Amino acid sequence: MINLNGNLVKEENASLPVYNRGFAYGDMVFETIRVINGKLMFWEDHYFRLMSSMRIMRMEIPASFSPEFLEEEIHNLIESNNLANSPARVKISVYREQGGYYTPVTREIGYTIISEELENSFYLLNGDFYEIELFKDHYINSGILSSIKSNNRAVNVLGSIFASENGYKNCLLLNENKNVVETLNGNIFLVKDNLIKTPPIGDGALNGITRKQLLKIIKQIPEYQLEEASISPFELQKADELFITNVAVGIQPVTKYRKKEYGSKVSAELLSKLNVKARLG
Structure with missing residues (x-):
């Protein structure tokens, strides 16, 4: 129905x-x-x-x-x-x-x-091989229109075809300033030492609900520093972890970008806390 x-x-x-x-x-x-x-x-x-x-x-x-x-x-x-x-x-x-x-x-x-x-009630950590790449054929425009969930998704569709044709699980999207904005289907987070960083909404990032919940969670963990700031593609290969967030999967760890391979320790910790928050409402 x-x-x-x-x-x-x-x-x-x-x-x-x-x-x-x-x-x-x-x-x-x-x-x-x-x-x-x-x-x-x-x-x-x-x-x-x-x-x-x-x-x-x-x-x-x-x-x-x-x-x-x-x-x-x-x-x-x-x-x-x-x-x-x-x-x-x-x-x-x-x-x-x-x-x-x-x-x-x-x-x-x-x-x-x-x-x-859905298959599972709560989020499970997917530890499968998950390689991503930059999609550079088209760009996301920074600004408020890019932050809403609409069916104006031509860039995402073309990026998905590029990923499928080249054997990638996902792609990173850039804005007109060549900064990393998000992935094809969710927000992106970068972990370096104790810093967790995600692009700001003003860069054109989707105003994701899971993103919003994680920002609240991270702010309550004293050992992590949270930063909403532009991410340059050059930062990706220096990161310890990359992970993607959306309502469907919760948190998806990235395992490889070009020659860089990533862990998932922080991803697993945050996913556990996200599930607790979902249970408690």
Whole structure:
């Protein structure tokens, strides 16, 4: 079942018009949420990021779009898909209604919510070989538009094809200043001695929820120094660890970049603390 504008419909019966602006112009924002036994992980952060993204995109936020309303919509969906007692991933997509080619652009929105079952309730450390490379064909623009979750992802798509064709697990994306911004599917963190560093949102990095939670966790660990600052590609081969964060995997350690190989000690420690934080809400 899929939630289409508040109605539960079978997947094969769900459809959008070809003039839908999300399809026609990439005029869409979305939020991906991990649900464990009916509990929405970090729901407040996800909700407020979705509202912020809609405001940045100048979408009309319906009066009904309260945290309680959307949470109930999600619960109704996962129950209809028999996922109430299973780990699941839920995606809320909000698009602007059709119009804007020969007609004025509207601010009114529509939305969909979809769900799928996950294999594990909480995050597990993946210690498999994980090699990455720089993607330099195209750049992420620094600024606030790059920080939101939208379906304007041409650079990520082309980077994914480059990674697949060249045998890499992932790629690092650069901004117009040639600084490392993020990976194809998440935020990037660099560890050197006791310093943990991640690119700032102003560089064009996605305002990731897992990133936000890790920043809070790291600040509470006295032996680590946290820095939100631009990362030059030259710093990558001097680092002790690199790891990627997103809602799907939590923390993914990088094992190799060019001739440099990395450990995963800090990654494992932070992943343990992230799981504790998720359990406690």
